[in-house]
């Protein structure tokens with residue numbers, strides 16, 4: 001089994017465990033076809049992309065993190081990508097609290113989705 005299909009299986013397992021909510025922001029995520037998600041939350045094509053489900057290594061590969069279930073969580077594309085934009089990415093826990101503080105200030109995801117979620 002190739003590394004990519006293994007990651008796909010681990011990602012799906014993690015997403016199921018998290019009930020398809022992002023590990024960091026707890027917003028819902030989609031996989032495969034974005035159409036249903038897009039309609040449900042009335043998002044634009046651009047907005048819907050940030051909620052695509054991606055696999056995240058809690059401990060990065062370059063730090064010796066392995067492709068095993070315990071090390072993989074599911075995160076939305078936006079949280080995943082934003083974490084790696086930093087010059088020195090935060091560890092998973094401090095990044096999660098960073099994301100939560102931004103959400104409380106209403107400065108993370110489009111407002112419409114948050115309003116409809118509750």
Ligand SMILES: [Zn+2]
Pocket residue numbers: 022023024025026027075076077078079080
């Ligand atoms: Zn997220």
